[in-house]
Amino acid sequence: MNLRELSESLGLSQTTVSRALNGYPEVREETRTRVLAAARAANYAPNSRARRLATGRAMTIGHVVPLSGKEEMVNPIFADFLVGAGEVYAREGYDLLLSMVPNGEAERAYRQMASNGSVDGVMVQSPRLVDGRIALLQELDLPFIVHGRTGDHSNYSWLDIANIRAFRRATEFLLDLGHTRIALINGPEDLDFALRRRRGFEEALAARGIAPQPHLMQADLMTELFGYNAAATMLDGPEPPTAFVVSAIMPAIGVRRAAGERGMRLGRDISVICHDDMLSYIGNDAASAPGGPPFTATRSSIREAGRRCAEILIDLIRNPGLAPVQELWETELTLGRSTGPAPSAD
């Protein structure tokens, strides 16, 4: 059933039926009711391909997820971000076009989306400190929003969490407990967020006159094995840390394993504070659940970020003249359980 058939069955023109269906005001109420009823009865749904061509809008938003290729497993963060964004898209009538590409091919993907008009805007994730995608999208004149930021983030739209502040606070928290040898287990430091986290960590140490301790800082893909290896090396080294600041839940679990194998227990012999957007991965509210792991978590809701990014992007699409929207979100410091006492001596 298409518009022509529907309109013929009603004895009306396609124009009128189209107008009635799309809520145009210049349709008599009675006519509209009749059209709507017939459409429902006939199970009519406008052909989206035809509509897209006629309107020139794709009613689709592109997500290009770059894969480093090194990871055997996609960062689960993406999935939750997609859920949040997808919610808003569904509500606003947009489709979500997903393209997962090897790292280098992201630009090609954007270029193609722009030139063949398959999307009205795109979502940019995992920005690097210097990221060519920004200039490219501006050149292509494709509306976009970045989840995170690049080094120079003055003239485009983004939404980021306050990584520096979060890690400064987490580190200060451990410093206040009396720790002085604090380790950082970070994500890949070619990504902007990891650099910021490191900066917050170092700032907090510096404020207390503690020089950076390179042997207590490691960065890599955020797997359990990485956390385990890093912690094992550090704990067996000359000046072992008494506390860890960790960038994600999986390496934190690895830290726990390394500690456990050395007879140390988190929250008793060693402290771990873990920043994560996916803490729920280990349970419903791992930070505070009774019997939950003794992590103290700095968290933000990744799903909420997805929702907000989608809202901003749709705004940008609908109002081409809009000034860049930039939002910096505070993360929540969830102190579900004690991270343990200060080390007795240092």
Add this chain to the structure above:
Amino acid sequence: MNLRELSESLGLSQTTVSRALNGYPEVREETRTRVLAAARAANYAPNSRARRLATGRAMTIGHVVPLSGKEEMVNPIFADFLVGAGEVYAREGYDLLLSMVPNGEAERAYRQMASNGSVDGVMVQSPRLVDGRIALLQELDLPFIVHGRTGDHSNYSWLDIANIRAFRRATEFLLDLGHTRIALINGPEDLDFALRRRRGFEEALAARGIAPQPHLMQADLMTELFGYNAAATMLDGPEPPTAFVVSAIMPAIGVRRAAGERGMRLGRDISVICHDDMLSYIGNDAASAPGGPPFTATRSSIREAGRRCAEILIDLIRNPGLAPVQELWETELTLGRSTGPAPSAD
């Protein structure tokens, strides 16, 4: 730049230019070369909206991911499956339309995709034992493939791993080591794969004359916390298990934590065998990595499954008459490390 402009600039008809671009044979080689060069020079890309309308094909495949709403975190399996499928789609020129919907609304999503013609086929994931989506898609005449199976899986296309066999083998392996009190930590048993896994587990026990031990079987969303709680309860109970068969990596990590808190070490005091498609989540090759966790893993590559499902689906789309394609994949039993000796006495 559109086709008309391009053809005018070349002094050719749109028809010829279109044919040259699309590789039709009836174009003189010289003409084709000229057209191709001009297209590249002008940075021409056919408008996908127009092409979709003209051909009647959406060149898009829909993935509807149902969310139970209970989980705070999307099953990371989906992401890797998407990567595999996306690879094939990109190669074959298909877009991937992603729709993440609350559990009950999946049917509405499929119905809409079918009626507005935004996709050529759909991917079905996480089938239940009895799943209304199958009949719906058949009624809608929308090509589809199921990753997994329903109870009655005779007359549609699916790709599944041999869950019963995998869990039977895993359980037999532990039985051969001398274990008799083996626990099952399973996924949600309204999903077909979890039911099959349980069946394999029970079959192996039955073959040795061991009756099902209800207090050694638990099923729920596969989080760390669930694994921890289930293992803790079992280990503190009257007849504690000496080994665990676990359905995913996160609950297995929870089992490890519960055991550790009771002074037990995996591979020494207690055995854990873990089936997982995301073992890589804890490191590159957790089952056999030196220093890796002492899990023994039954694994399959979820990404490979995504690729194959996509290939089958595209085949189905291109050849409407095709008989159902059904593939049952064997999983690989990776015995990276010993699961520990048999219990000395029972």
Add this chain to the structure above:
DNA sequence: TTGAAAGCGTTACCAA
């Protein structure tokens, strides 16, 4: 308040 008709940018059929 309604309708006729011209796009939208391709592909595909039929002639030449």
Add this chain to the structure above:
DNA sequence: TTGGTAACGCTTTCAA
């Protein structure tokens, strides 16, 4: 081997 032209199914402008 090339070109004219009619779809594809909708939206939108202009008239009535």
